[in-house]
Amino acid sequence: MTLLHAPDACPSRLRHLVVVLGDQLDRQSAAFDGFDPAQDRVWMAEAIEESTQVWSTQPRIAIFLAAMRHFAEALRGEGLQVDYRLLDDADNRGTLAAELAAALARMRPAALVLVQPGEWRVQEALRAVAAHAGVALDEREDRHFLCTPAAFARYAESRPQLVMEHFYRAMRKRHRVLMDGDAPAGGAWNFDTDNRGAFGRDGPGFLPQPAAFPPDATTQQVIALVRKHFAERPGRLDAFAWPVTRSEALQALDTFVAERLPLFGHWQDAMWGGEPWLYHAQLSAALNLKLLDPREVIARAEAAYRAGQVPIACAEGFIRQILGWREYVRGIYWREMPGYLARNALDAHADLPPWYWTGQTDRECLRDTIAQTLDLGYAHHIQRLMVTGLYALLLGVEPVQVHAWYLAVYVDAVEWVELPNTLGMSQFADGGLLGSKPYVASGQYIARMSDHCRHCRFRPAERTGENACPFTTLYWDFLARHAQRFAEHPRLRAQVQNLARLSDAERGAIALRADAIRRGEA
Structure with missing residues (x-):
């Protein structure tokens, strides 16, 4: 039609x-x-x-x-x-x-x-x-959501400090999700410690494929239109297979719950080169277009746990992203806009590297993630937070430029969800309003959670020298530049103390190499 x-x-x-x-x-x-x-x-x-x-x-x-x-x-x-x-x-x-x-x-x-x-x-x-x-x-009111902006504002005003985990527990109780009476299902509110697995040297092995939806006549017309009017834009449409109707979105939900949710939790933070989907849901676009209601998604995940088909850690980790983070960031967005867009707590003013728009970089993890992002309009949350977002944070990119990139490249990007996740969680530009600490790590984290470093010319354990991983150099440089700010931070104090153990000569070498990286010379 x-x-x-x-x-x-x-x-x-x-x-x-x-x-x-x-x-x-x-x-x-x-x-x-x-x-x-x-x-x-x-x-x-x-x-x-x-x-x-x-x-x-x-x-x-x-x-x-x-x-x-x-x-x-x-x-x-x-x-x-x-x-x-x-x-x-x-x-x-x-x-x-x-x-x-x-x-x-x-x-x-x-x-x-x-x-x-x-x-x-x-x-x-x-x-x-x-x-x-x-x-x-x-x-x-947009009743798609489980917490209105007004309700979130009242919640925020009643708390001395906003903590997502506390909000999430309140939402669990209010909506009776994963609750056994007044106690959390499985005996705990959070199973993060069970959900940080990394693939071994042989990789993920067999992976179930997500539901795919070949373009019908209407979608083919759109693809032709986009190719005609936006030919200069990054991205490919020959593999376009996203759900664009409610029936397709429901089928995608069914496939995820049956085939990937049972292993989602343990592998949700893992990465592997050339494998964009892994065990992730790819339902955020359908949710943000409102083709799916979050209540039905949460209910399906909980029902699978109650039926013994899905471990509690997998069901809880997935539900937290929807009932917790998704509602939390929307509350932050409407409480803080329009001023939130201008936040820049770390005084970051570097430009976003131009290769974020091409993927043409010798940093293997960034090359793989950005190329995948531009081609598919998708990357999972660890790729966004701990690869593209982490590098921009360590480099000191102006937060509004990072925001514009994330809003432009991802198929699930709507500003209410993208902006707080980018400025708050990824770039710490709101100074700790959304998350209590900046998510900073060296290249060692990427080496532990992926195979990228095996194929990269840089060495994640090295801070200085031509072979030093830019993530690692910039990590130590970030700590040096912000040492005073985070010296007494309860979750970063130890990292700042590790910086103090370096010699003056090594700290100087780190600063020189970090400057070269910012100039595009390393």
Whole structure:
């Protein structure tokens, strides 16, 4: 089924124009509460601004457009009136705000219905359009989530310090997830110590493959469109197989729970060259597009544990990412925006290396992770945190540049989830609001958790010299540059004390090599 370019006939008296954004593809959304097909109409638009506001890669653009078009088709199949603006319509105005303003002028609805967007910039722009048009705005809560921004703000105000683990336990109790009465299932709240396995020298061995969805006619049209209009962008679309409908997303969930969740926990921090998927779920894009409800994902994981199909460590580790981290970072985002975007607690001002956009670097772990990211629009959380994110943090890259890269390259990137994870957890730019310490490590961590160092010309145990791993050199340089700040930090004090044991000559050599790395000379 192909979307019509021409809008459907408008009801003679339009009551509600219901806005559905590209990350709100949920038929159970509050936007549809009380929807009357005889009086109301859905409005959706593809705006080139959403692909140029950051330099989005081809996979990221394609997944949003394909999912949007499939959702609009499904709504029309139910008999709903949908006003849908295609990216390549000759008179497409290029921005959501301009397109919505034109729609309001043309259709003159009595009210505009909008579920809270996932980005502060979009929220403010659409509010301004409604105000300028003099149209009543009915902005509704996004009930996809299990904790509203207001509830999170109340929670935060009642605590002397925000700690994700404490929030996660409160959410477990409130929503009765993995609870045996008043006690946590399995006798503990957290099974992290069971979930840090690394593959042996022979690698992961046989790996179950994630569900893949060959592009149908609608998705093929999108792929052709992206190749035509965004040919200069990084990324490949010949292997595009992401779920872009609810039925596909449910199938992906089924496959993960049955085939990879039973081993997800133990291997969730492991990496292996040329193996992008391993035991990870690849469900975050479907969740963030709202094709999946987090409640059903959590329930499926818990049911698998209760049925004896999945160890508690695997179920708990997976559920924590959704019920804990996902809700926590959204709460941080809406509590701290718009000022959060400007945070730079470590006063980092270096530029992001240009090879982050090409993958052409002699650092093997970075080459593998970035090439995979650009090709597939995907990397798992340890690749993001402890490879690409760690290197940018140690190098001292300006946080907003790191944020722009993460928002541009990943198919699951929506600002409410990406920004706090990048600025807060990865770059420590918020000074410890989201996470209590910067995630810093030398190349030895990557050597322990992957096979990358075996194939790399750099040696992770060496701090100085031509063969020294840049991660290791920059790690010690980071400690030196921030020694005063972290000298009494309970989780970094020992690392700073190790720095003090180095001779003045070695510390000087580290600083010289770190400067050469920043200049691109090493």
